[in-house]
Amino acid sequence: MTSDAFISIRNVDKFFGKFQAIDDVSIDIGHGEFFSLLGSSGCGKTTLLRMLAGFESPSSGEIYIDGQPMSEVPPHMRPVNMVFQSYAIFPHLDVRDNIAYGLRKQKLPKAKRDEMVDEMLELIKLPGYGDRKANELSGGQRQRIALARALILRPKVLLLDEPLGALDKQLREQMQLELRDLQRTVGITFVFVTHDQEEALTLSDRIAVMSEGRVLQMDSPTGLYERPSSRRVASFIGTMNFFDGTVSGVNGTSVEVAAEGLGTLRLDRRETAVAEGDKVQVAIRPEKLGISDSRPEGEGGRIEGTLENSAYLGERSHHYVRLDGLEKPVAVSAQNKENAIATADRARPIWLSWNEESLVLLAGD
Amino acid sequence: MSSESYIRRPNRPLQVYAIVFLIVLYVPVLFIPLFSFNDSIYVRFPLEGFTVKWYVELFHREAVWNAFMNSVKVGAVVSVLSTALGIFGAKAITRYRFPGRGPLVGFIMLPLVVPLIIFGVALLVLFSQMGVPLSLYTVTIGHMIVCLPFSIATLLPRFEGFDPSLEEASADLGENAWWTFWRVTLPMVFPGVIASLMLCFTVSFDEFIMAFFLTGTQPTLPMYIWGQLRFPQEFPSVLALSSFIIAASFAIVFVGLWINRGAHVSTIKGD
Ligand SMILES: Nc1ncnc2c1ncn2[C@@H]1O[C@H](COP(=O)(O)OP(=O)(O)OP(=O)(O)O)[C@@H](O)[C@H]1O
Ligand SMILES: [Mg+2]
Numbered sequence: 004m005t006s007d008a009f010i011s012i013r014n015v016d017k018f019f020g021k022f023q024a025i026d027d028v029s030i031d032i033g034h035g036e037f038f039s040l041l042g043s044s045g046c047g048k049t050t051l052l053r054m055l056a057g058f059e060s061p062s063s064g065e066i067y068i069d070g071q072p073m074s075e076v077p078p079h080m081r082p083v084n085m086v087f088q089s090y091a092i093f094p095h096l097d098v099r100d101n102i103a104y105g106l107r108k109q110k111l112p113k114a115k116r117d118e119m120v121d122e123m124l125e126l127i128k129l130p131g132y133g134d135r136k137a138n139e140l141s142g143g144q145r146q147r148i149a150l151a152r153a154l155i156l157r158p159k160v161l162l163l164d165e166p167l168g169a170l171d172k173q174l175r176e177q178m179q180l181e182l183r184d185l186q187r188t189v190g191i192t193f194v195f196v197t198h199d200q201e202e203a204l205t206l207s208d209r210i211a212v213m214s215e216g217r218v219l220q221m222d223s224p225t226g227l228y229e230r231p232s233s234r235r236v237a238s239f240i241g242t243m244n245f246f247d248g249t250v251s252g253v254n255g256t257s258v259e260v261a262a263e264g265l266g267t268l269r270l271d272r273r274e275t276a277v278a279e280g281d282k283v284q285v286a287i288r289p290e291k292l293g294i295s296d297s298r299p300e301g302e303g304g305r306i307e308g309t310l311e312n313s314a315y316l317g318e319r320s321h322h323y324v325r326l327d328g329l330e331k332p333v334a335v336s337a338q339n340k341e342n343a344i345a346t347a348d349r350a351r352p353i354w355l356s357w358n359e360e361s362l363v364l365l366a367g368d
Numbered sequence: 369m370s371s372e373s374y375i376r377r378p379n380r381p382l383q384v385y386a387i388v389f390l391i392v393l394y395v396p397v398l399f400i401p402l403f404s405f406n407d408s409i410y411v412r413f414p415l416e417g418f419t420v421k422w423y424v425e426l427f428h429r430e431a432v433w434n435a436f437m438n439s440v441k442v443g444a445v446v447s448v449l450s451t452a453l454g455i456f457g458a459k460a461i462t463r464y465r466f467p468g469r470g471p472l473v474g475f476i477m478l479p480l481v482v483p484l485i486i487f488g489v490a491l492l493v494l495f496s497q498m499g500v501p502l503s504l505y506t507v508t509i510g511h512m513i514v515c516l517p518f519s520i521a522t523l524l525p526r527f528e529g530f531d532p533s534l535e536e537a538s539a540d541l542g543e544n545a546w547w548t549f550w551r552v553t554l555p556m557v558f559p560g561v562i563a564s565l566m567l568c569f570t571v572s573f574d575e576f577i578m579a580f581f582l583t584g585t586q587p588t589l590p591m592y593i594w595g596q597l598r599f600p601q602e603f604p605s606v607l608a609l610s611s612f613i614i615a616a617s618f619a620i621v622f623v624g625l626w627i628n629r630g631a632h633v634s635t636i637k638g639d
Contacts, residue, residue, distance in 0.1 A: 057539075078536070079541075080542075084540055087533050089531060093534060094556075105541035105542045107551075153541070
């Protein structure tokens with residue numbers, strides 16, 4: 004394990020009977036990092052988090068936290084605290100007792116304890132809520148109580164299982180900002196589970212994209228978005244246009260690809276190891292494509308197509324352009340600046356353009 | 369248009385049925401208190417006048433008090449022990465997955481359907497084989513068998529109704545299994561515990577068949593009543609005593625059910 008990793012998940016497998024929920028996962032998470040596990044429903048995010056908390060044990064592999072192997076450490080002895088998907092606020096206790104629940108062993112005088120709770124209530128912006136009953140709280144308030152209840156113990160790691168899942172959009176965005184602020188203020192390591200890619204991109208330092216119990220790619224939000232390593236990651240995060248192609252020439256660091264619809268492309272790329280004749284895919288994000296009525300000048304690639312369909316969204320428009328030799332139209336997302344092109348009332352010719360750096364080369368599926 | 373929803377609309381035949389059902393169930397029982405206030409040692413119509421002397425007389429009989437205290441002692445011990453066992457049983461059934469769980473639950477519920485006389489005889493044989501003298505202790509053991517299914521049946525919905533992640537949250541916040549039980553599990557199921565205590569107490573207090581086989585020299589209250597039935601002149605006192613037991617049992621069961629109301633509703637969930 005690397006020395007600066009605070010949490011180190013080493014080759015962990017988890018079987019439920021014959022079903023493999025986690026398949027050879029290795030992740031290193033640094034101190035003070037905001038790390039997200041992103042994946043669709045049932046891909047094993049909660050299972051992985053529960054193994055970190057100690058509620059499930061790995062079938063094989065080992066988890067280290069702060070250098071200590073965790074396999075023999077029961078949940079109540081681990082330096083981690085969890086915010087549950089259902090919040091798990093104790094309904095028989097009021098807010099104050101909920102937040103102070105974990106302080107029993109510290110045997111603090113009541114005044115000190117109350118002071119700490121008040122501090123926490125301040126932090127989560129619910130001052131004066133100490134005497135409320137658990138069932139007199141809104142979803143967002145419960146979520147913050149659950150957070151305070153974990154934070155008051157100053158854990159080294161906070162595990163959050165889709166904590167914002169139950170909130171409406173507005174509250175969710177507000178809580179995202181608060182979470183991020185909080186994480187910077189208290190400086191502890193967050194492991195955050197979500198199936199919302201936008202949320203993961205907004206909040207995280209790094210993201211592991213999971214699918215069927217495996218980690219597909221682990222990178223920073225920009226890295227994942229700009230340099231996805233596979234078609235699955237690329238289509239899971241944001242929208243992406245894919246073009247099938249064949250490598251027609253490899254010349255040092257540059258690759259020549261004959262891509263369907265786009266013609267021959269030259270890519271100065273070396274991340275993906277390819278050889279001549281390989282089936283590959285070339286991908287580009289809709290917002291990286293330029294669109295114009297006349298033939299664009301300058302460097303980069305360009306191609307003429309037919310504007311089939313447009314959707315005007317105010318700030319930006321989505322256009323769908325048909326290229327010769329392609330079944331699916333290409334999606335283009337253009338900001339509506341003053342020179343915005345008119346939306347399509349009927350099919351008409353249009354030009355697409357791109358920078359060579361925006362093209363992503365993916366190994367063929 | 370009425371504002372009542374379809375499902376809440378009054379249903380006349382159903383109401384009539386409910387009333388008839390209650391009458392058939394309870395009217396025979398109501399004759400007991402009725403005749404206990406009758407100023408005659410014969411149970412027959414017409415009633416001869418109102419009196420409370422049968423009740424007053426009860427208070428002056430030491431044997432009644434002894435039997436009463438025996439029943440209270442047995443009832444108290446039985447309710448506490450059965451409920452304690454019931455708590456662990458219900459927790460094991462709801463929280464752990466183990467083979468043979470279904471059959472086990474059925475097995476625990478057996479005393480509800482197997483005639484108690486079978487259990488009574490079996491225990492009597494067992495105790496006499498082992499040379500255990502019959503006493504209030506043997507009655508207590510017999511009653512625990514009778515009460516355990518009631519306790520489990522009362523507690524199971526409570527355990528099923530609350531989110532297991534509450535117990536995990538407690539462990540996550542640093543409490544071991546023991547403290548988690550005291551600080552989360554027990555408070556969550558507490559209304560069920562009270563209900564189980566009360567139900568087990570009444571079941572034990574009213575129980576006759578087991579007591580009949582397993583009582584030694586000290587009778588429980590139902591055994592005492594049984595003994596008094598041989599003497600016609602004692603019958604009104606028996607009626608008075610029975611009325612008292614009926615009233616007390618009703619009260620305890622109702623209070624217990626009231627405390628345990630809403631065992632499945634969201635108030636005991638984690639969210
Ligand atoms: N206790 C269990 N027994 C058997 N299978 C389980 C158990 N817990 C989880 N699984 C299975 O493991 C897989 C991963 O489950 P997990 O709860 O980790 O998914 P998730 O990624 O958190 O999904 P979601 O986003 O829906 O919460 C699922 O297919 C699930 O059915
Ligand atoms: Mg989950």
